Amino acid sequence: MGVEPADNPEARSQGIPVVYIVDEHEADAPDLALWGVHAVAGSGGNDIWPEVAPEPGDRIVKKHTYSAFSGSTLQSVLDELRCDSLILGGCLTEVGIKATATDALQRGYAIDVPVTTQAGISAMTEQITLGLLQVMPPYGAARKELLARVTP
Numbered sequence: 058m059g060v061e062p063a064d065n066p067e068a069r070s071q072g073i074p075v076v077y078i079v080d081e082h083e084a085d086a087p088d089l090a091l092w093g094v095h096a097v098a099g100s101g102g103n104d105i106w107p108e109v110a111p112e113p114g115d116r117i118v119k120k121h122t123y124s125a126f127s128g129s130t131l132q133s134v135l136d137e138l139r140c141d142s143l144i145l146g147g148c149l150t151e152v153g154i155k156a157t158a159t160d161a162l163q164r165g166y167a168i169d170v171p172v173t174t175q176a177g178i179s180a181m182t183e184q185i186t187l188g189l190l191q192v193m194p195p196y197g198a199a200r201k202e203l204l205a206r207v208t209p
Contacts, residue, residue, distance in 0.1 A: 069112065074138045076116040078125040078147070078157070088122075123156035126164070135166075139207040142167040146174030151186045158190050165199030 068075055111117060116138075118131045125131045135143075143166050145154050154175055158168045170190055177183025195203075 068144075069114075074114075074116065074140065075111070076118060076131070076134060076138075077111055078129075078131070078153075079117055079119050080153070081119045081121060120153075123153055124160045125153070125157040126160040127156075132164075136206070139209075140166070141203055141207050142169070144169045144171065144174070146171070148176045150175045150177035151182045152178075155186050155190065159193070161195075162190075162193050163196050163199060165195045165201070165203035167195050167200075 116134050118125060118129050118134055120127070120129045120131070122128060143158075143161050145158055145161075145168060147154055150170070154170060158170060161168050168190065170187055172187065175183070175187075177186065
């Protein structure tokens with residue numbers, strides 16, 4: 058079972074869980090000095106766009122850094138959903154998607170980042186990032202453990 062990007066209505070119709078990863082920072086977070094003020098908790102700047110709003114049963118996970126696994130509830134949500142593969146989408150392919158995908162691969166998840174579900178900083182760096190992710194299989198020992206954990 059996989060997790061599909063939120064903007065794909067086919068996922069829900071096929072019973073594939075949808076998990077939203079929401080970037081959220083405190084107003085005094087030091088990384089805002091580097092990246093500019095964005096996604097500040099309570100500001101509305103990290104609200105999910107109405108066009109892709111969550112539906113009943115969708116999950117929302119807040120992240121505070123590049124990887125959606127770091128310091129969040131994502132791992133427990135995926136365990137609860139018994140997922141072994143992820144289809145990732147979003148913005149800044151070279152940053153958040155790359156970090157999340159790399160962590161997912163190291164945890165044994167199979168990943169897919171369709172060209173139509175992501176947007177990079179530039180065409181060149183986006184293509185390089187997607188190309189690198191395509192040559193990285195899930196880490197074998199972690200994959201074996203993950204499949205044992207999620208298979209009924």
